[in-house]
Amino acid sequence: QVQLVESGGGVVQPGRSLRLSCTASGFTFNNFGMHWVRQAPGKGLEWVALTSYDGRSKDYADSVKGRFTISRDNSKNTVYLQMNSLRPDDTAVYYCARPRASVVQGGGLSYYFDYWGQGILVTVSS
Amino acid sequence: QSVLTQPPSVSAAPGQKVTISCSGSSSSIGNNYISWYQQLPGTAPKLLIYDNNRRPSGIADRFSGSKSGTSATLGITGLQTGDEAIYYCGTWDSSLNVWVFGGGTKLTVL
Numbered sequence: 244q245v246q247l248v249e250s251g252g253g254v255v256q257p258g259r260s261l262r263l264s265c266t267a268s269g270f271t272f273n274n275f276g277m278h279w280v281r282q283a284p285g286k287g288l289e290w291v292a293l294t295s296y297d298g299r300s301k302d303y304a305d306s307v308k309g310r311f312t313i314s315r316d317n318s319k320n321t322v323y324l325q326m327n328s329l330r331p332d333d334t335a336v337y338y339c340a341r342p343r344a345s346v347v348q349g350g351g352l353s354y355y356f357d358y359w360g361q362g363i364l365v366t367v368s369s
Numbered sequence: 370q371s372v373l374t375q376p377p378s379v380s381a382a383p384g385q386k387v388t389i390s391c392s393g394s395s396s397s398i399g400n401n402y403i404s405w406y407q408q409l410p411g412t413a414p415k416l417l418i419y420d421n422n423r424r425p426s427g428i429a430d431r432f433s434g435s436k437s438g439t440s441a442t443l444g445i446t447g448l449q450t451g452d453e454a455i456y457y458c459g460t461w462d463s464s465l466n467v468w469v470f471g472g473g474t475k476l477t478v479l
Contacts, residue, residue: 278468280414287371287473288406288414288457302467338413344461347402354461354468355404355419362413 245269245358247339252363255329263324265339265360273297273317276342278356279324281335291337294322307333329367336362372397373458373471380477381448389443389456389474396464399439405432406457408473414457418443448478 251263265277279291292303292313301313312325322339340356347353374392381387391403405418416425418434421441433444445452458471 280470287455288408288459288470290468290470293468304467343419350400352401352461352463353420354401355416355459356406356414357416357419357425359413359415 245341247341247358247360249337249339249360249363252337252365254366254368256369257330257367259329260325260327261329261365263326263337263363263365265322265324267320267322267341270341272320276344277313277315277322278340278342279313279322280338280340280356280359281333282338282362283332283335286335289335292324293342326365329365331367334365334367336364338362371472372462372465372469373460375456375458375471375474377472378475378477380479382479383448383450385448386444386446387448387476388445389458389476391441391443391458391471393439393441393460393469394462394464395439397439397460397462397469398436398441400463401461403434403436403441403458403460405434405441405443406459408455408457410454417456445476450478452476453478 246268249265276295278293294313298315310328315322339360341358344354402420406414407417408414421436422434431446455473457473462469
């Protein structure tokens with residue numbers, strides 16, 4: 244069965260760095276892009292970053308662009324989120340999610356997240 | 370402020386029906402398929418509806434989805450107390466070239 248397990252969270256001071264990992268099992272990891280999504284305490288879901296199946300294509304939410312870097316190691320079935328210059332408003336539960344994507348008739352996209360990790364808490368506080 | 374607009378909350382009695390709306394734009398819902406996620410308290414989101422109206426295996430047929438133009442609707446019939454959760458819509462935005470979520474709708478089963 245598909246499993247996504249996040250790790251690396253914790254408490255960190257503002258301005259410092261943290262690297263999250265998401266280790267996948269139960270599917271052919273290098274066939275899928277991967278995403279990170281976060282949820283601040285009491286708030287809604289916020290998309291953070293994506294990487295293509297081979298790591299060559301990446302994109303970020305404006306709120307993290309220039310500070311966060313997504314990467315992957317297909318030999319380890321793991322996707323990472325390197326978070327630098329952390330701010331208190333980066334405090335959130337971070338989820339990794341597996342997307343399913345395809346182009347549909349008419350040129351639109353079928354795109355959704357069929358599996359999610361359990362989430363890992365990152366707290367940015369002095 | 371979310372790119373997709375949902376009502377903050379809805380409520381209904383057990384056994385009743387409720388609908389949750391999600392409004393977007395021509396580059397988001399208008400151009401691409403929408404999905405819906407259920408987040409029970411203290412848990413990760415779970416896929417509920419994909420491709421506008423398709424249910425993953427294991428999702429009850431009490432849950433349904435529809436789309437018209439730049440808006441989508443999640444319907445839940447035969448409400449149960451276990452359906453109390455926050456429901457999110459989401460889709461790809463072809464103009465922003467990013468994934469976008471709605472702000473979430475909290476369902477209360479009275």
